[in-house]
Amino acid sequence: MGKTIVQKIWENHLVAAEEGRPDLLYIDLHLLHEVTSPQAFDGLREKGRTVRRPELCFAVMDHNVPTINRSVIEDETARKQLAALETNCREFGIKLAGLDSEEQGIVHVTGPELGLTWPGKTVVCGDSHTSTHGAFGALAFGIGTSEVEHVLACQSLYQKRPKVLEVHVSGKRPFGVTAKDIILNFIAQNGTNAGTGFVIEFTGDTIAELTMEERMTVCNMAIEAGAKAGLISPDETTFRYLKDRKYAPKDSEFEKYKQQWSGLASDQDAVYDKTIKMDAADIAPMVTWGTNPGMAVPITGHVPDVSGTDSKYKADEIRHAASYMGLSPGEQLEGIPVQHVFIGSCTNARLSDLRDAANVIKGKKVSSGVRALVVPGSQSVKRAAEKEGLHEIFLNAGFEWRESGCSMCLGMNPDIVPQGERCASTSNRNFEGRQGKGARTHLVSPVMAAAAAVEGHLADVRKLSIQEEVLHATL
Amino acid sequence: MRHYKSIQAKCAVLKRDNIDTDQIIPKQFLKRIEKTGFGDYLFNDWRYLDDGAENPDFELNKTHAKGAEILIAGANFGCGSSREHAPWALKDYGFKAVIAPSFADIFYNNCLKNGIVAVSLDETVISGWIRQYEKQVVEIDVDLEKQVISGPDGKKQSFEFDPFWKEMIMNGWDEISYTLQSESSITQYEDEKEVDKLGIRS
Numbered sequence: 213m214g215k216t217i218v219q220k221i222w223e224n225h226l227v228a229a230e231e232g233r234p235d236l237l238y239i240d241l242h243l244l245h246e247v248t249s250p251q252a253f254d255g256l257r258e259k260g261r262t263v264r265r266p267e268l269c270f271a272v273m274d275h276n277v278p279t280i281n282r283s284v285i286e287d288e289t290a291r292k293q294l295a296a297l298e299t300n301c302r303e304f305g306i307k308l309a310g311l312d313s314e315e316q317g318i319v320h321v322t323g324p325e326l327g328l329t330w331p332g333k334t335v336v337c338g339d340s341h342t343s344t345h346g347a348f349g350a351l352a353f354g355i356g357t358s359e360v361e362h363v364l365a366c367q368s369l370y371q372k373r374p375k376v377l378e379v380h381v382s383g384k385r386p387f388g389v390t391a392k393d394i395i396l397n398f399i400a401q402n403g404t405n406a407g408t409g410f411v412i413e414f415t416g417d418t419i420a421e422l423t424m425e426e427r428m429t430v431c432n433m434a435i436e437a438g439a440k441a442g443l444i445s446p447d448e449t450t451f452r453y454l455k456d457r458k459y460a461p462k463d464s465e466f467e468k469y470k471q472q473w474s475g476l477a478s479d480q481d482a483v484y485d486k487t488i489k490m491d492a493a494d495i496a497p498m499v500t501w502g503t504n505p506g507m508a509v510p511i512t513g514h515v516p517d518v519s520g521t522d523s524k525y526k527a528d529e530i531r532h533a534a535s536y537m538g539l540s541p542g543e544q545l546e547g548i549p550v551q552h553v554f555i556g557s558c559t560n561a562r563l564s565d566l567r568d569a570a571n572v573i574k575g576k577k578v579s580s581g582v583r584a585l586v587v588p589g590s591q592s593v594k595r596a597a598e599k600e601g602l603h604e605i606f607l608n609a610g611f612e613w614r615e616s617g618c619s620m621c622l623g624m625n626p627d628i629v630p631q632g633e634r635c636a637s638t639s640n641r642n643f644e645g646r647q648g649k650g651a652r653t654h655l656v657s658p659v660m661a662a663a664a665a666v667e668g669h670l671a672d673v674r675k676l677s678i679q680e681e682v683l684h685a686t687l
Numbered sequence: 688m689r690h691y692k693s694i695q696a697k698c699a700v701l702k703r704d705n706i707d708t709d710q711i712i713p714k715q716f717l718k719r720i721e722k723t724g725f726g727d728y729l730f731n732d733w734r735y736l737d738d739g740a741e742n743p744d745f746e747l748n749k750t751h752a753k754g755a756e757i758l759i760a761g762a763n764f765g766c767g768s769s770r771e772h773a774p775w776a777l778k779d780y781g782f783k784a785v786i787a788p789s790f791a792d793i794f795y796n797n798c799l800k801n802g803i804v805a806v807s808l809d810e811t812v813i814s815g816w817i818r819q820y821e822k823q824v825v826e827i828d829v830d831l832e833k834q835v836i837s838g839p840d841g842k843k844q845s846f847e848f849d850p851f852w853k854e855m856i857m858n859g860w861d862e863i864s865y866t867l868q869s870e871s872s873i874t875q876y877e878d879e880k881e882v883d884k885l886g887i888r889s
């Protein structure tokens with residue numbers, strides 16, 4: 213019987229497997245950021261412990277950082293947290309991409325672009341969207357702070373062997389449908405707990421045709437379906453992306469690794485614990501109407517009505533979510549005015565995302581009354597975008613062009629959506645209060661966010677007067 | 688870590704599915720670098736009104752939920768972010784056990800590591816208790832050692848619990864010390880797999 217990539221990676225990383233306790237799994241890459249690590253370092257200090265393998269750790273500042281005027285951090289607690297990360301990294305010998313580093317950016321954007329994430333690695337970070345790194349065929353999952361401390365001290369973790377859910381996507385994506393729409397559609401159809409207890413492997417010809425950046429968008433939101441991790445078996449697309457990245461293996465060593473990596477893909481006769489099939493041809497540009505990522509419908513759709521016939525949500529849930537969102541059950545989504553547009557986050561702030569959005573807004577203006585922000589995922593994305601002149605397209609249209617960080621995805625820095633106001637956002641969570649207390653978030657793809665900025669309301673990007681071939685080149 | 692064999696306590700109920708960690712502890716409190724003191728901010732945006740006063744409509748603020756040490760919640764409890772601040776806040780508030788039809792994976796692990804007994808039980812059993820709770824104060828006895836819960840109706844309900852974590856919690860062991868007993872296996876693994884080669888160099 214063949215093996216899935218998950219089984220292969222698991223077996224490669226077993227430090228100990230004993231009856232009556234979970235497997236002890238070795239961790240190849242430990243990413244850290246300022247919010248979930250300070251208590252872990254304190255824990256080490258209290259017990260007089262050290263970091264076992266500082267050279268397998270990499271830290272960045274991302275959640276709290278200002279996206280304008282970085283030299284002044286007015287919030288004292290944020291300043292303290294950033295300072296703590298700096299002190300901890302210095303004390304324990306961990307490489308840090310700090311505020312003034314050219315490697316700074318959102319942890320899940322910088323890791324892959326620096327070539328830290330390789331196929332077959334086990335990757336952890338005190339952050340749920342660690343699943344992003346699964347795009348490379350790595351087993352990557354989020355952990356809590358106690359586990360951060362455990363990995364720092366032992367470079368390994370007790371883990372229960374997960375089941376594997378195959379999500380098979382085949383068929384041609386229609387015009388206007390992005391990687392973001394594929395994953396939003398999956399969660400909307402199957403629920404926010406479809407993946408609970410599983411690692412999801414995305415397979416099928418639609419997935420195989422995705423670029424690495426698109427694969428990262430898909431895997432990023434596997435956690436929103438409740439999965440422990442999401443991954444995609446590595447192939448030539450993966451290897452091509454990795455080659456010549458800063459921390460990836462070089463030259464002959466790269467070729468050697470490539471051989472190894474090629475054997476990681478799930479075997480033809482691999483047996484999955486469960487399979488869900490999707491046809492990409494059925495997907496339309498999506499938008500969320502409620503307060504979890506599963507509450508999503510095509511842009512032509514509406515908030516479910518409470519009769520319960522057109523939604524898997526109960527009447528109470530629909531009423532509660534719609535009321536928070538300032539919407540009524542049954543209300544049409546297209547045309548709902550937005551006051552904010554946020555293009556950013558570890559889901560959709562890579563170079564191709566910015567290019568897509570720029571293609572939509574080129575020669576157009578942000579609608580009056582809309583505040584629109586582009587926050588590149590990393591300094592490197594920002595530099596590359598500026599080299600192409602994307603920043604000028606955004607600035608000319610009336611967008612703000614910021615420094616990299618998590619920003620309005622969770623509003624831990626000053627970038628927040630005020631109470632009761634509405635934001636079309638390329639991020640991954642539309643939870644109550646996520647972008648600010650009382651803020652109303654609609655999750656969309658970068659092209660849909662751009663369309664909302666131009667129109668001033670939730671809009672169907674397919675109806676915009678964009679040269680089709682431009683958008684086709686984009687999508 | 689705290690340790691118990693059983694918890695007998697008053698319950699509070701949050702009858703909603705998909706309660707996410709952003710609700711359990713909103714992000715504005717994540718900047719603290721300590722592990723304690725989060726209890727005051729548990730469910731902050733639901734629990735307090737804009738002027739800082741308690742929201743009388745929020746379930747935990749009702750008299751018969753005051754002093755509760757067991758929380759009963761809807762399915763997929765703790766979904767969302769990996770922030771361990773969520774279990775820290777629950778623990779600091781006084782909750783020792785959480786019962787729900789299902790939990791999000793990272794949150795569940797985070798509970799175990801903080802000695803919070805997280806138990807998944809069938810939705811129909813839980814709804815029965817919730818119906819009683821709506822009428823009166825409800826007490827439940829969670830016996831971790833026997834893996835049995837005595838509900839308010841006196842009926843006993845067995846539950847599953849990972850044997851490894853049961854032992855950890857009942858003894859209050861430190862997980863890192865436990866793992867470091869296997870240090871020779873870790874070293875052996877590192878030598879065999881040449882993990883040096885994975886080191887981040889610049």
Ligand code: SF4
Pocket residue numbers: 274275318319320339341557558559617618621622639640
């Ligand atoms: S961009 Fe948002 S989801 Fe991604 S790591 Fe930052 S806060 Fe988390």
